[in-house]
C-alpha cells in the first residue's frame with residue numbers, strides 16, 4: 001500500500017501518548033485535593049470543586065470557552081505529549097470537565113476520570129480505545145441496547161468477535177473466554193430484571209485470563225457499590241441517570257487508573273464526544289446531592305418492592321435485590337449490604353394489557369423511558385428498552401409479558417405507594433375480581 005506516512009506507521013498499542021514512560025499523576029486536576037479519608041456525602045459536596053481565587057466566588061465557575069491562550073507551558077506540553085494535563089482546547093480538556101471528573105474520581109476511588117457527552121459516548125470510547133483487530137469480547141445477553149448494538153453490530157464489522165452469556169452464571173462466563181479474549185464488559189446490575197453480576201468471581205476470571213474488566217455501574221452508582229475497590233479495571237456510568245439525577249442532562253463517565261484512562265482519552269478526541277462545560281456545571285451541581293438522593297432512592301425502592309410483594313392477587317413476581325425472595329439473595333447481601341438501587345421491576349397478571357392499564361392509571365409516576373431522576377418514571381421493557389428484541393429473545397432472558405420497570409423517585413414513599421395501589425385497582429382483571437369479592 002502506498003502510504004506517505006509509512007515511516008510514521010505505528011502499532012495501535014504504541015501511539016505516542018500511550019508509550020510515554022513518564023510518571024503519571026492522578027487527575028488531571030487544577031488543585032490538589034485528597035478527600036479519600038472523608039465520608040461520601042462530604043466528597044459529593046466538596047471534591048473537585050474550584051473556588052475562584054479572583055472573585056472569591058464559592059463553587060466552580062462555568063468555563064464556557066472553546067479554547068485557551070497558548071503559553072510556554074502549553075507549547076511544551078504539546079511537544080512532550082503531555083497534552084492531557086494542560087488547557088489547550090475544550091475537546092481535549094476544560095476546567096469544568098476537570099472539576100466534575102475529579103469529583104467522580106474521588107467517589108469511585110479512581111486515579112482518573114473522563115466525562116463524555118453521553119453514557120454511550122463513554123462506552124464507545126472505552127471499548128474502541130481498548131480493542132484491537134482480531135480480539136474477542138465477552139459480554140452479557142442482558143446488556144443495555146446501545147452497548148449491545150455497538151458490540152454486536154460495529155465491533156463485528158471491524159472483525160472483533162463477541163460472545164453473549166448469562167451474566168449470573170460464572171461457568172458460562174468462564175467457558176466463553178477464548179485465547180484472544182481481551183475484554184469482559186458487564187453491567188453490575190441488569191436492566192430490567194436487576195440480575196447481579198458475581199463480581200468477585202468475574203474479577204478473578206479476568207485476572208487469571210489477562211482480560212480487562214469493564215463494568216457499567218449505572219444502576220448502582222459509587223454510593224451503592226464501588227466496583228474499582230474489587231479490582232475492576234474501569235467503571236462506567238451513564239451520568240444521565242442517577243449521577244445527573246434530575247432528568248435534565250445527558251452525560252457519561254469512565255473511571256480507573258490514570259494509565260488506562262490515558263489510553264481512552266485519544267479515542268474520546270477522535271469520537272468527539274467531549275462534554276460541554278455548561279453540562280459539566282449541571283452535573284457537578286447534581287453530584288453534590290448524589291449520596292443523599294441515593295439513600296432515598298434505595299429506601300423508597302425497598303419499601304415499594306416489599307409493598308408490591310403483598311399484592312399477590314395482581315402482582316405475579318417482584319424483582320428487587322433487597323427482597324428475601326430475590327434469586328441471588330446471598331450475592332446481593334454480601335455486595336450491596338442493603339443499598340440495592342432505586343429501580344424496581346415486577347410482573348403483572350394479565351400480561352402487557354394489564355401493564356398498559358396500570359401505567360395509564362398512575363398520577364405520580366410518569367410514563368417515560370430513562371431512570372435515576374428525582375421523579376418516579378415508569379415504562380414497559382417490551383416496547384422501550386427491549387423493543388429491538390423478539391418476544392422469544394426477551395423470554396430467553398426472562399422478560400415475560402407484563403413486566404413493568406419503575407425508577408422510584410425521591411417523592412414521599414406514602415404518596416408513591418398510594419399511587420401504585422390505586423393504579424393496581426384500575427387493572428381490568430383486578431377490577432373484576434374486586435367486584436366479585438364485594439358481591440359475595
Ligand SMILES: *Cc1c(COP(=O)(O)O)cnc(C)c1O
Nearest residue numbers: 118119120121144218238240251
Ligand atoms: C442509559 C444507559 C446507558 C446509556 O447512557 P446515555 O447517557 O443514554 O448514552 C448505558 N448503560 C446503561 C445501563 C444505561 O441505563
